[in-house]
Amino acid sequence: MTLPVIFFIIALAVVIALVWLHHAQVIAGRLPERRPLPALTVLQAALARSAETGRPVHLSPGASTIGAGEGQRATTAELLAGLNVVRQASEQAAASGSIIKISSADAVAHLALRGAARQAYRVTGQPQAFDPRQIELWAHADPMAYAAAVAAQYRREPLEASAMIGAFGQEVLLATETGVTEQLPQILGSTHPSALAVMAVTTPHLLIGEEIFAAEAHLSSAPGPQARLRTHDTLRVAIIWLLIFAFGYGLIRAALGWPALPGW
Amino acid sequence: MSSPLRNPRQLIAALIAGVSGLIVLLDFVGAGPAVATLAAVLVQWAALITAIAVVIGGLSVLRAHVSRLRARVPDAGYSVVLITGMVIVIVAGIFYPTRAATGLSLPATLAAPTIRAVFRLVYEPLAASLLALLAFFALSAMLRALRSGRTEAVIVVMVALLALIIQLPPLTLIPLIGQTVQWLNDYLVAAGARGLLLGSAIGALVAGVRLLIGFDMPYADR
Numbered sequence: 001m002t003l004p005v006i007f008f009i010i011a012l013a014v015v016i017a018l019v020w021l022h023h024a025q026v027i028a029g030r031l032p033e034r035r036p037l038p039a040l041t042v043l044q045a046a047l048a049r050s051a052e053t054g055r056p057v058h059l060s061p062g063a064s065t066i067g068a069g070e071g072q073r074a075t076t077a078e079l080l081a082g083l084n085v086v087r088q089a090s091e092q093a094a095a096s097g098s099i100i101k102i103s104s105a106d107a108v109a110h111l112a113l114r115g116a117a118r119q120a121y122r123v124t125g126q127p128q129a130f131d132p133r134q135i136e137l138w139a140h141a142d143p144m145a146y147a148a149a150v151a152a153q154y155r156r157e158p159l160e161a162s163a164m165i166g167a168f169g170q171e172v173l174l175a176t177e178t179g180v181t182e183q184l185p186q187i188l189g190s191t192h193p194s195a196l197a198v199m200a201v202t203t204p205h206l207l208i209g210e211e212i213f214a215a216e217a218h219l220s221s222a223p224g225p226q227a228r229l230r231t232h233d234t235l236r237v238a239i240i241w242l243l244i245f246a247f248g249y250g251l252i253r254a255a256l257g258w259p260a261l262p263g264w
Numbered sequence: 265m266s267s268p269l270r271n272p273r274q275l276i277a278a279l280i281a282g283v284s285g286l287i288v289l290l291d292f293v294g295a296g297p298a299v300a301t302l303a304a305v306l307v308q309w310a311a312l313i314t315a316i317a318v319v320i321g322g323l324s325v326l327r328a329h330v331s332r333l334r335a336r337v338p339d340a341g342y343s344v345v346l347i348t349g350m351v352i353v354i355v356a357g358i359f360y361p362t363r364a365a366t367g368l369s370l371p372a373t374l375a376a377p378t379i380r381a382v383f384r385l386v387y388e389p390l391a392a393s394l395l396a397l398l399a400f401f402a403l404s405a406m407l408r409a410l411r412s413g414r415t416e417a418v419i420v421v422m423v424a425l426l427a428l429i430i431q432l433p434p435l436t437l438i439p440l441i442g443q444t445v446q447w448l449n450d451y452l453v454a455a456g457a458r459g460l461l462l463g464s465a466i467g468a469l470v471a472g473v474r475l476l477i478g479f480d481m482p483y484a485d486r
Contacts, residue, residue, distance in 0.1 A: 005293045012289075015473050023479055066314070077468030080475070107321035108314055136328060137321040144391050156339065174394060177401040180408065191464035193457050198402070200420045201409045209460040213467025224480055228470055235466045 015235070022230040026223045032230045039205035040218045043187045046161030047089060050098035055160040057093070058101050058153070059086045061113070062166030062190070063143035065106040075167035078191055079109055081212045082166030083116055085189075088219035089163065090120035094129060102135040103153070105146035110137040143171050150175035154182050165189035165212050168199075176202040189215065210236075278478035285476040326350065349386075356382045 026032075043057075050057050061082025064075040086102055093100045102117060104110045114135045121130035138149035151174050154162070162179055164172070168190045179186045180202050188199040189207030199206055207215060214232060217225035246261060253260065284306050291303035329343035337343075357379040361368040371379055406424070409417035435441055474480040 008293050012473070015469060016477060019470065019473050019477065019479060066310075077464070077471055080471045081467065107317035110321050110324070111317050133328070137325055140318060140321060144394055148394055170398065171395070173398055173401045173405060177405050180405070191460060191467075193460060196460075197420050197424070198405065201405045201417045204414055204416075206416075210463030210467045213464075213471060224474070227479070228474060231470045232466055235470065236463065239462060239466070 015231070018231050018234055019227070022234070023223065023227040026227040026230065031226050032217070032233060034214075034218060034229070037207065037211060037215065037218050039187045039189070039207050040215055042185060042205045043089060043161065043163050044092065044219070046163075046185060046187075047092045047098045047100075048096060050093070050100075050160040051096045053160055054099065055158050056099040056101040057089070057160045058103065058150075058162040058164075059089050060103045060150070060162075060164045060166065061086060061109060062164050062168045062172070063105040063139075063146045064109060064166040065141060066108045066112075078167040078212065079106070079112075081189075081215065083109070083112055084216035084225070085163065085165045085212075085219065086113060087116040087120050088216055090117045091124050092219070094121040094124040094126045097129075100134055101153075101157075101159070103138045103146075103150065104135075105137075105139040105141070105143060107137060107140050110135065143169055144174075147171040147174040151178035154178045154184060159184055161185040161187065163187040165207060165215060168192060168195035170194045170198055173198040173202070179203075274481060278481055281481070282476050282478055285472075289476070322350070353379070353382060 046057050061079050064079030064082055066076055066079060090100060090102075092098070100117075102113050104113055114132055117135055118127075118130050118132075121127050138153075139146035147168075150162075150164070153159075154175065155178060159182075162184055163186075164175070165187070166189070168188075169192060172188070172190070172195050176186055176188065176199060185205065186203040187205045187207070188203050189212040190196050190199060191209050191212065196206070196208060210232065214229050217229040219225075249258070249261060252258070287299060288303045288306055290299045326347065329346055332343045333340050333347075357371055357374065357376070359370065360378045361370055362377055374380070374383075406421050409421050429435065430441055430445055471480070
């Protein structure tokens with residue numbers, strides 16, 4: 001086995017151990033400290049308003065897909081993050097009688113969203129309120145077509161708010177700019193720098209990078225998301241320390257004649 | 265959420281998902297030919313499931329637009345365009361015979377002449393037009409952001425303008441400009457992008473591991 005493979009297996013074992021430890025800690029009542037994410041407060045407020053106004057809240061994991069084609073960047077993780085947000089928002093909608101409209105740009109994501117929304121209504125004791133027509137497939141494997149579809153929907157139907165959290169490229173501007181002209185509150189989140197740049201210009205309610213993975217823990221008090229947030233925080237701190245250590249080592253190793261770190 | 269250990273249905277689902285994920289992961293780090301064969305079979309199954317999902321998704325789209333036509337909603341004309349487009353692409357991509365050396369044959373891939381012609385004549389001009397529109401959308405968003413005075417929006421616009429200006433041909437001739445831009449790209453921009461990437465990678469890793477060991481089961485009914 002090569003060095004990267006050994007490193008990968010050790011890292012995976014450490015992450016599995018951390019996930020286990022944090023799950024046990026959260027179940028024992030040790031919850032993580034959460035800094036506020038104002039974008040999610042806007043989403044929760046919009047869901048609450050929707051019950052009164054009757055206008056739907058649009059929820060979407062963006063143009064995320066399961067897996068990736070040749071030469072494409074995989075967006076499965078962003079899809080899972082978006083799916084988790086949609087599930088939590090659906091639970092709030094089911095509990096408060098709000099109306100939601102869920103869209104996606106991938107056929108598999110479409111089926112996963114149907115399952116997630118159905119579960120959300122079932123968990124809150126409102127299975128009869130679930131309508132599969134709330135979940136629509138607006139495009140498949142084509143982010144540009146999906147952005148155009150979202151823009152058309154913004155013009156066609158008055159919405160209470162739109163939460164699009166997942167994978168996007170710069171084409172998201174087609175949808176978000178239309179949302180701004182329709183005076184629609186938009187909650188946007190992505191991990192892609194080019195999408196984040198255009199999102200920052202069009203909405204103040206933004207989830208940047210890893211915040212989309214932490215969003216579920218802010219919307220739910222269930223142990224799973226809280227444990228996941230604890231593991232995120234621990235790994236982030238570990239990586240920051242590793243970077244500082246490597247930087248410090250790089251500074252002094254030349255003076256002391258020590259060997260370079262493997263891979264550097 | 266109930267524990268999978270107390271629910272046989274959830275336990276089976278978690279085991280299938282966990283073992284499948286582990287096999288593909290082991291193949292990724294190079295665990296040998298036996299694992300590679302198993303992983304290839306699993307990936308083929310996943311592709312098959314995706315194809316079935318596309319069919320279900322297509323039927324869902326068709327049903328939604330047929331019901332819009334039946335309800336005679338005001339913009340039902342768009343539904344007619346969509347259904348017509350759908351039929352044309354399906355016929356061109358699957359059922360339209362083309363002349364080959366051995367006689368007439370049905371299209372086997374998206375590279376077949378008929379479906380390629382549909383993409384070249386209809387889809388590509390439309391996609392290019394939408395992409396071209398982005399420039400105007402960006403301009404409108406920029407002006408609005410400057411008027412709104414939001415700090416982060418103004419910073420993004422200023423940096424974008426600066427990046428555009430310093431790449432103008434006359435400016436690149438000025439000494440130090442090129443090196444400064446290169447330094448900014450190599451250090452500041454790369455550091456920001458890597459920071460984002462690391463944060464996302466941690467999120468993806470934790471989400472994947474929790475799914476693999478059955479702590480999260482978005483696929484299972486609760």
